[in-house]
Amino acid sequence: MTGEVTPPADDGRLVGSDRVLAVLKELSRYPDGVGLDELTRAIGSPKPTVHRALGALRRAGLADQDARGHYMLGDEFLRMAFAHHEARPEHVRIRPLLETLAARFGETAHYAVLDGREVVYRAKVDPPTGAVRLTSTIGGRNPAHATAVGKLLLAYRLDTPEAVAEWVGDEPLVRRTPHTRCTAEELHEELRAIRAQGYSVDDQENEVGINCVAVPVYATSPVLPSGALSVSGLTYRTPLRALVDAVEDIRALLGHLGEPR
Structure with missing residues:
Protein backbone atom coordinates (compact mmCIF):
# COMPACT_ATOMS: atom_id res chain seq x y z
CA MET A 1 0.00 0.00 0.00
CA ALA A 81 16.20 21.74 9.80
CA PHE A 82 17.17 25.37 10.26
CA ALA A 83 13.87 26.69 8.85
CA HIS A 84 11.95 24.47 11.24
CA HIS A 85 14.14 25.44 14.16
CA GLU A 86 13.86 29.16 13.49
CA ALA A 87 10.08 28.93 13.10
CA ARG A 88 9.49 27.39 16.53
CA PRO A 89 7.49 29.99 18.47
CA GLU A 90 9.20 29.33 21.79
CA HIS A 91 12.64 29.65 20.22
CA VAL A 92 11.78 33.01 18.66
CA ARG A 93 10.44 34.37 21.94
CA ILE A 94 13.10 32.92 24.22
CA ARG A 95 16.30 33.74 22.36
CA PRO A 96 16.39 37.49 23.27
CA LEU A 97 16.12 36.46 26.92
CA LEU A 98 18.97 34.01 26.52
CA GLU A 99 21.10 36.73 24.98
CA THR A 100 20.37 39.05 27.90
CA LEU A 101 21.19 36.37 30.47
CA ALA A 102 24.38 35.26 28.72
CA ALA A 103 25.60 38.85 28.60
CA ARG A 104 24.69 39.55 32.21
CA PHE A 105 26.28 36.47 33.76
CA GLY A 106 29.05 35.92 31.26
CA GLU A 107 27.88 32.30 31.10
CA THR A 108 25.83 30.09 28.75
CA ALA A 109 22.03 30.27 28.67
CA HIS A 110 19.85 27.43 27.35
CA TYR A 111 16.24 26.69 26.54
CA ALA A 112 15.41 22.97 26.74
CA VAL A 113 12.39 20.67 26.55
CA LEU A 114 11.72 17.22 27.97
CA ASP A 115 11.76 14.17 25.69
CA GLY A 116 11.22 10.98 27.66
CA ARG A 117 14.22 10.37 29.90
CA GLU A 118 16.26 13.14 28.27
CA VAL A 119 16.22 16.87 27.70
CA VAL A 120 16.76 18.39 24.26
CA TYR A 121 18.33 21.82 23.90
CA ARG A 122 16.23 23.96 21.57
CA ALA A 123 18.24 27.16 21.93
CA LYS A 124 21.64 28.17 23.29
CA VAL A 125 23.48 31.47 23.63
CA ASP A 126 27.10 31.65 24.70
CA PRO A 127 28.46 34.69 26.53
CA PRO A 128 29.89 37.43 24.30
CA THR A 129 33.26 37.15 26.06
CA GLY A 130 35.17 34.46 27.91
CA ALA A 131 37.69 31.92 26.69
CA VAL A 132 36.03 28.86 28.29
CA ARG A 133 32.56 27.91 26.98
CA LEU A 134 30.26 24.91 27.29
CA THR A 135 30.23 22.18 24.66
CA SER A 136 26.44 21.78 24.60
CA THR A 137 24.77 22.10 21.19
CA ILE A 138 21.31 22.92 19.86
CA GLY A 139 19.61 19.58 19.40
CA GLY A 140 21.93 17.95 21.91
CA ARG A 141 20.63 15.75 24.71
CA ASN A 142 21.40 15.04 28.35
CA PRO A 143 19.79 12.77 30.97
CA ALA A 144 16.81 14.58 32.50
CA HIS A 145 17.54 13.44 36.05
CA ALA A 146 21.07 14.88 35.95
CA THR A 147 20.24 18.39 34.72
CA ALA A 148 18.53 21.41 36.24
CA VAL A 149 16.23 21.82 33.22
CA GLY A 150 15.33 18.13 33.24
CA LYS A 151 14.59 17.91 36.94
CA LEU A 152 12.48 21.04 36.79
CA LEU A 153 10.33 19.68 33.96
CA LEU A 154 10.03 16.29 35.65
CA ALA A 155 8.88 17.99 38.85
CA TYR A 156 5.72 19.21 37.11
CA ARG A 157 4.97 15.78 35.61
CA LEU A 158 5.94 13.37 38.38
CA ASP A 159 4.25 14.56 41.55
CA THR A 160 4.01 11.31 43.53
CA PRO A 161 6.54 8.67 44.63
CA GLU A 162 4.67 6.15 42.48
CA ALA A 163 4.94 8.33 39.38
CA VAL A 164 8.68 8.80 39.92
CA ALA A 165 9.21 5.08 40.48
CA GLU A 166 7.29 4.25 37.30
CA TRP A 167 9.34 6.78 35.31
CA VAL A 168 12.61 5.37 36.65
CA GLY A 169 11.45 1.82 35.98
CA ASP A 170 13.89 -1.08 35.93
CA GLU A 171 16.53 0.71 33.86
CA PRO A 172 19.22 2.22 36.13
CA LEU A 173 19.67 5.97 35.92
CA VAL A 174 23.13 6.87 34.67
CA ARG A 175 25.44 8.40 37.28
CA ARG A 176 27.12 11.22 35.39
CA THR A 177 29.12 12.43 38.40
CA PRO A 178 29.44 11.50 42.09
CA HIS A 179 26.73 14.13 42.76
CA THR A 180 24.05 12.66 40.46
CA ARG A 181 20.85 11.48 42.17
CA CYS A 182 20.12 8.06 40.75
CA THR A 183 17.40 6.46 42.87
CA ALA A 184 13.64 6.99 42.73
CA GLU A 185 13.64 8.01 46.38
CA GLU A 186 16.34 10.66 45.91
CA LEU A 187 14.71 11.96 42.76
CA HIS A 188 11.27 12.22 44.39
CA GLU A 189 12.65 14.29 47.26
CA GLU A 190 14.45 16.55 44.80
CA LEU A 191 11.36 17.05 42.63
CA ARG A 192 9.23 17.84 45.67
CA ALA A 193 11.68 20.57 46.70
CA ILE A 194 11.71 21.97 43.17
CA ARG A 195 7.90 22.29 43.12
CA ALA A 196 8.01 24.12 46.46
CA GLN A 197 10.71 26.62 45.47
CA GLY A 198 9.81 27.03 41.79
CA TYR A 199 13.29 26.54 40.39
CA SER A 200 15.86 23.77 40.02
CA VAL A 201 19.63 23.51 40.35
CA ASP A 202 22.33 21.26 38.98
CA ASP A 203 25.17 21.20 41.49
CA GLN A 204 27.80 19.47 39.32
CA GLU A 205 25.38 16.58 38.77
CA ASN A 206 25.76 16.36 34.99
CA GLU A 207 29.37 17.46 34.66
CA VAL A 208 31.99 18.16 37.30
CA GLY A 209 32.89 21.84 37.33
CA ILE A 210 29.56 22.99 35.87
CA ASN A 211 26.58 24.22 37.88
CA CYS A 212 23.23 25.49 36.69
CA VAL A 213 19.93 27.04 37.72
CA ALA A 214 16.67 26.60 35.76
CA VAL A 215 13.20 28.15 35.82
CA PRO A 216 10.02 27.06 34.01
CA VAL A 217 8.80 28.60 30.75
CA TYR A 218 5.09 28.59 29.89
CA ALA A 219 5.35 29.25 26.15
CA THR A 220 2.66 26.92 24.81
CA SER A 221 0.58 25.85 27.82
CA PRO A 222 -1.04 27.94 30.57
CA VAL A 223 -0.60 25.28 33.26
CA LEU A 224 2.33 23.02 32.33
CA PRO A 225 5.84 24.31 31.46
CA SER A 226 6.64 23.80 27.79
CA GLY A 227 10.32 24.00 28.60
CA ALA A 228 12.89 25.40 30.96
CA LEU A 229 15.34 28.26 30.75
CA SER A 230 18.71 27.86 32.42
CA VAL A 231 21.99 29.60 33.08
CA SER A 232 24.96 27.23 33.30
CA GLY A 233 28.22 28.42 34.79
CA LEU A 234 31.71 27.20 35.49
CA THR A 235 31.98 26.66 39.23
CA TYR A 236 35.24 28.57 39.60
CA ARG A 237 33.79 31.53 37.72
CA THR A 238 30.13 31.68 38.77
CA PRO A 239 29.28 29.90 42.04
CA LEU A 240 25.91 28.20 42.31
CA ARG A 241 24.90 30.62 45.08
CA ALA A 242 25.24 33.53 42.63
CA LEU A 243 22.90 31.80 40.18
CA VAL A 244 20.33 30.98 42.86
CA ASP A 245 20.40 34.56 44.15
CA ALA A 246 19.49 35.74 40.63
CA VAL A 247 16.43 33.49 40.19
CA GLU A 248 13.93 36.31 40.81
CA ASP A 249 15.73 38.52 38.30
CA ILE A 250 15.55 35.72 35.72
CA ARG A 251 11.82 35.32 36.39
CA ALA A 252 11.32 39.05 36.00
CA LEU A 253 12.97 38.94 32.57
CA LEU A 254 10.65 36.13 31.51
CA GLY A 255 7.57 38.11 32.48
CA HIS A 256 4.33 36.31 31.64
CA LEU A 257 6.28 33.44 30.05
CA GLY A 258 7.57 32.54 33.48
CA GLU A 259 4.19 32.25 35.18
CA PRO A 260 1.30 29.76 34.81
CA ARG A 261 -1.95 31.32 33.63
Whole structure:
Protein backbone atom coordinates (compact mmCIF):
# COMPACT_ATOMS: atom_id res chain seq x y z
CA MET A 1 0.00 0.00 0.00
CA THR A 2 1.37 3.43 -0.89
CA GLY A 3 2.91 5.25 2.08
CA GLU A 4 3.17 2.14 4.24
CA VAL A 5 6.26 2.01 6.44
CA THR A 6 8.22 -1.23 6.27
CA PRO A 7 8.60 -2.70 9.78
CA PRO A 8 12.05 -3.74 11.02
CA ALA A 9 13.06 -7.34 10.41
CA ASP A 10 12.44 -9.69 13.33
CA ASP A 11 16.16 -10.36 13.65
CA GLY A 12 16.97 -6.69 14.20
CA ARG A 13 18.21 -6.00 10.66
CA LEU A 14 17.31 -2.61 9.22
CA VAL A 15 15.04 -2.79 6.20
CA GLY A 16 13.25 -0.33 3.94
CA SER A 17 12.61 3.12 5.35
CA ASP A 18 14.28 2.20 8.66
CA ARG A 19 17.56 1.73 6.82
CA VAL A 20 17.21 5.04 4.99
CA LEU A 21 16.57 6.84 8.26
CA ALA A 22 19.51 5.06 9.93
CA VAL A 23 21.81 6.21 7.12
CA LEU A 24 20.50 9.77 7.44
CA LYS A 25 21.15 9.80 11.20
CA GLU A 26 24.62 8.32 10.75
CA LEU A 27 25.54 10.99 8.19
CA SER A 28 24.92 13.65 10.86
CA ARG A 29 27.95 12.30 12.75
CA TYR A 30 30.32 13.17 9.90
CA PRO A 31 30.27 16.90 9.05
CA ASP A 32 33.33 16.43 6.82
CA GLY A 33 31.78 13.50 4.99
CA VAL A 34 32.14 9.73 5.22
CA GLY A 35 33.07 7.04 2.72
CA LEU A 36 30.69 4.27 1.70
CA ASP A 37 32.78 1.53 3.31
CA GLU A 38 32.93 3.25 6.70
CA LEU A 39 29.23 4.10 6.55
CA THR A 40 28.39 0.49 5.69
CA ARG A 41 30.31 -0.77 8.71
CA ALA A 42 28.60 1.74 10.99
CA ILE A 43 25.10 0.83 9.75
CA GLY A 44 25.75 -2.90 9.70
CA SER A 45 23.94 -3.48 6.41
CA PRO A 46 25.22 -4.76 3.04
CA LYS A 47 27.00 -2.17 0.92
CA PRO A 48 24.50 -2.32 -2.01
CA THR A 49 21.56 -1.63 0.29
CA VAL A 50 23.32 1.28 2.02
CA HIS A 51 24.22 2.63 -1.42
CA ARG A 52 20.55 2.45 -2.47
CA ALA A 53 19.54 4.29 0.70
CA LEU A 54 22.10 7.00 -0.09
CA GLY A 55 20.68 7.25 -3.60
CA ALA A 56 17.20 7.85 -2.23
CA LEU A 57 18.51 10.51 0.15
CA ARG A 58 20.48 12.22 -2.63
CA ARG A 59 17.46 12.33 -4.92
CA ALA A 60 15.53 14.06 -2.13
CA GLY A 61 18.37 16.52 -1.51
CA LEU A 62 18.86 15.17 2.01
CA ALA A 63 22.36 13.84 1.27
CA ASP A 64 25.17 14.92 -1.02
CA GLN A 65 28.49 13.54 -2.31
CA ASP A 66 31.68 15.57 -2.59
CA ALA A 67 34.56 15.30 -5.04
CA ARG A 68 36.26 12.67 -2.87
CA GLY A 69 33.21 10.43 -3.08
CA HIS A 70 32.34 11.05 0.57
CA TYR A 71 28.73 11.44 1.65
CA MET A 72 27.31 14.15 3.91
CA LEU A 73 24.02 15.77 4.82
CA GLY A 74 22.57 17.67 1.89
CA ASP A 75 21.71 21.34 1.69
CA GLU A 76 17.98 20.59 1.54
CA PHE A 77 18.16 18.74 4.87
CA LEU A 78 20.00 21.67 6.46
CA ARG A 79 17.52 24.15 4.97
CA MET A 80 14.57 22.24 6.40
CA ALA A 81 16.20 21.74 9.80
CA PHE A 82 17.17 25.37 10.26
CA ALA A 83 13.87 26.69 8.85
CA HIS A 84 11.95 24.47 11.24
CA HIS A 85 14.14 25.44 14.16
CA GLU A 86 13.86 29.16 13.49
CA ALA A 87 10.08 28.93 13.10
CA ARG A 88 9.49 27.39 16.53
CA PRO A 89 7.49 29.99 18.47
CA GLU A 90 9.20 29.33 21.79
CA HIS A 91 12.64 29.65 20.22
CA VAL A 92 11.78 33.01 18.66
CA ARG A 93 10.44 34.37 21.94
CA ILE A 94 13.10 32.92 24.22
CA ARG A 95 16.30 33.74 22.36
CA PRO A 96 16.39 37.49 23.27
CA LEU A 97 16.12 36.46 26.92
CA LEU A 98 18.97 34.01 26.52
CA GLU A 99 21.10 36.73 24.98
CA THR A 100 20.37 39.05 27.90
CA LEU A 101 21.19 36.37 30.47
CA ALA A 102 24.38 35.26 28.72
CA ALA A 103 25.60 38.85 28.60
CA ARG A 104 24.69 39.55 32.21
CA PHE A 105 26.28 36.47 33.76
CA GLY A 106 29.05 35.92 31.26
CA GLU A 107 27.88 32.30 31.10
CA THR A 108 25.83 30.09 28.75
CA ALA A 109 22.03 30.27 28.67
CA HIS A 110 19.85 27.43 27.35
CA TYR A 111 16.24 26.69 26.54
CA ALA A 112 15.41 22.97 26.74
CA VAL A 113 12.39 20.67 26.55
CA LEU A 114 11.72 17.22 27.97
CA ASP A 115 11.76 14.17 25.69
CA GLY A 116 11.22 10.98 27.66
CA ARG A 117 14.22 10.37 29.90
CA GLU A 118 16.26 13.14 28.27
CA VAL A 119 16.22 16.87 27.70
CA VAL A 120 16.76 18.39 24.26
CA TYR A 121 18.33 21.82 23.90
CA ARG A 122 16.23 23.96 21.57
CA ALA A 123 18.24 27.16 21.93
CA LYS A 124 21.64 28.17 23.29
CA VAL A 125 23.48 31.47 23.63
CA ASP A 126 27.10 31.65 24.70
CA PRO A 127 28.46 34.69 26.53
CA PRO A 128 29.89 37.43 24.30
CA THR A 129 33.26 37.15 26.06
CA GLY A 130 35.17 34.46 27.91
CA ALA A 131 37.69 31.92 26.69
CA VAL A 132 36.03 28.86 28.29
CA ARG A 133 32.56 27.91 26.98
CA LEU A 134 30.26 24.91 27.29
CA THR A 135 30.23 22.18 24.66
CA SER A 136 26.44 21.78 24.60
CA THR A 137 24.77 22.10 21.19
CA ILE A 138 21.31 22.92 19.86
CA GLY A 139 19.61 19.58 19.40
CA GLY A 140 21.93 17.95 21.91
CA ARG A 141 20.63 15.75 24.71
CA ASN A 142 21.40 15.04 28.35
CA PRO A 143 19.79 12.77 30.97
CA ALA A 144 16.81 14.58 32.50
CA HIS A 145 17.54 13.44 36.05
CA ALA A 146 21.07 14.88 35.95
CA THR A 147 20.24 18.39 34.72
CA ALA A 148 18.53 21.41 36.24
CA VAL A 149 16.23 21.82 33.22
CA GLY A 150 15.33 18.13 33.24
CA LYS A 151 14.59 17.91 36.94
CA LEU A 152 12.48 21.04 36.79
CA LEU A 153 10.33 19.68 33.96
CA LEU A 154 10.03 16.29 35.65
CA ALA A 155 8.88 17.99 38.85
CA TYR A 156 5.72 19.21 37.11
CA ARG A 157 4.97 15.78 35.61
CA LEU A 158 5.94 13.37 38.38
CA ASP A 159 4.25 14.56 41.55
CA THR A 160 4.01 11.31 43.53
CA PRO A 161 6.54 8.67 44.63
CA GLU A 162 4.67 6.15 42.48
CA ALA A 163 4.94 8.33 39.38
CA VAL A 164 8.68 8.80 39.92
CA ALA A 165 9.21 5.08 40.48
CA GLU A 166 7.29 4.25 37.30
CA TRP A 167 9.34 6.78 35.31
CA VAL A 168 12.61 5.37 36.65
CA GLY A 169 11.45 1.82 35.98
CA ASP A 170 13.89 -1.08 35.93
CA GLU A 171 16.53 0.71 33.86
CA PRO A 172 19.22 2.22 36.13
CA LEU A 173 19.67 5.97 35.92
CA VAL A 174 23.13 6.87 34.67
CA ARG A 175 25.44 8.40 37.28
CA ARG A 176 27.12 11.22 35.39
CA THR A 177 29.12 12.43 38.40
CA PRO A 178 29.44 11.50 42.09
CA HIS A 179 26.73 14.13 42.76
CA THR A 180 24.05 12.66 40.46
CA ARG A 181 20.85 11.48 42.17
CA CYS A 182 20.12 8.06 40.75
CA THR A 183 17.40 6.46 42.87
CA ALA A 184 13.64 6.99 42.73
CA GLU A 185 13.64 8.01 46.38
CA GLU A 186 16.34 10.66 45.91
CA LEU A 187 14.71 11.96 42.76
CA HIS A 188 11.27 12.22 44.39
CA GLU A 189 12.65 14.29 47.26
CA GLU A 190 14.45 16.55 44.80
CA LEU A 191 11.36 17.05 42.63
CA ARG A 192 9.23 17.84 45.67
CA ALA A 193 11.68 20.57 46.70
CA ILE A 194 11.71 21.97 43.17
CA ARG A 195 7.90 22.29 43.12
CA ALA A 196 8.01 24.12 46.46
CA GLN A 197 10.71 26.62 45.47
CA GLY A 198 9.81 27.03 41.79
CA TYR A 199 13.29 26.54 40.39
CA SER A 200 15.86 23.77 40.02
CA VAL A 201 19.63 23.51 40.35
CA ASP A 202 22.33 21.26 38.98
CA ASP A 203 25.17 21.20 41.49
CA GLN A 204 27.80 19.47 39.32
CA GLU A 205 25.38 16.58 38.77
CA ASN A 206 25.76 16.36 34.99
CA GLU A 207 29.37 17.46 34.66
CA VAL A 208 31.99 18.16 37.30
CA GLY A 209 32.89 21.84 37.33
CA ILE A 210 29.56 22.99 35.87
CA ASN A 211 26.58 24.22 37.88
CA CYS A 212 23.23 25.49 36.69
CA VAL A 213 19.93 27.04 37.72
CA ALA A 214 16.67 26.60 35.76
CA VAL A 215 13.20 28.15 35.82
CA PRO A 216 10.02 27.06 34.01
CA VAL A 217 8.80 28.60 30.75
CA TYR A 218 5.09 28.59 29.89
CA ALA A 219 5.35 29.25 26.15
CA THR A 220 2.66 26.92 24.81
CA SER A 221 0.58 25.85 27.82
CA PRO A 222 -1.04 27.94 30.57
CA VAL A 223 -0.60 25.28 33.26
CA LEU A 224 2.33 23.02 32.33
CA PRO A 225 5.84 24.31 31.46
CA SER A 226 6.64 23.80 27.79
CA GLY A 227 10.32 24.00 28.60
CA ALA A 228 12.89 25.40 30.96
CA LEU A 229 15.34 28.26 30.75
CA SER A 230 18.71 27.86 32.42
CA VAL A 231 21.99 29.60 33.08
CA SER A 232 24.96 27.23 33.30
CA GLY A 233 28.22 28.42 34.79
CA LEU A 234 31.71 27.20 35.49
CA THR A 235 31.98 26.66 39.23
CA TYR A 236 35.24 28.57 39.60
CA ARG A 237 33.79 31.53 37.72
CA THR A 238 30.13 31.68 38.77
CA PRO A 239 29.28 29.90 42.04
CA LEU A 240 25.91 28.20 42.31
CA ARG A 241 24.90 30.62 45.08
CA ALA A 242 25.24 33.53 42.63
CA LEU A 243 22.90 31.80 40.18
CA VAL A 244 20.33 30.98 42.86
CA ASP A 245 20.40 34.56 44.15
CA ALA A 246 19.49 35.74 40.63
CA VAL A 247 16.43 33.49 40.19
CA GLU A 248 13.93 36.31 40.81
CA ASP A 249 15.73 38.52 38.30
CA ILE A 250 15.55 35.72 35.72
CA ARG A 251 11.82 35.32 36.39
CA ALA A 252 11.32 39.05 36.00
CA LEU A 253 12.97 38.94 32.57
CA LEU A 254 10.65 36.13 31.51
CA GLY A 255 7.57 38.11 32.48
CA HIS A 256 4.33 36.31 31.64
CA LEU A 257 6.28 33.44 30.05
CA GLY A 258 7.57 32.54 33.48
CA GLU A 259 4.19 32.25 35.18
CA PRO A 260 1.30 29.76 34.81
CA ARG A 261 -1.95 31.32 33.63
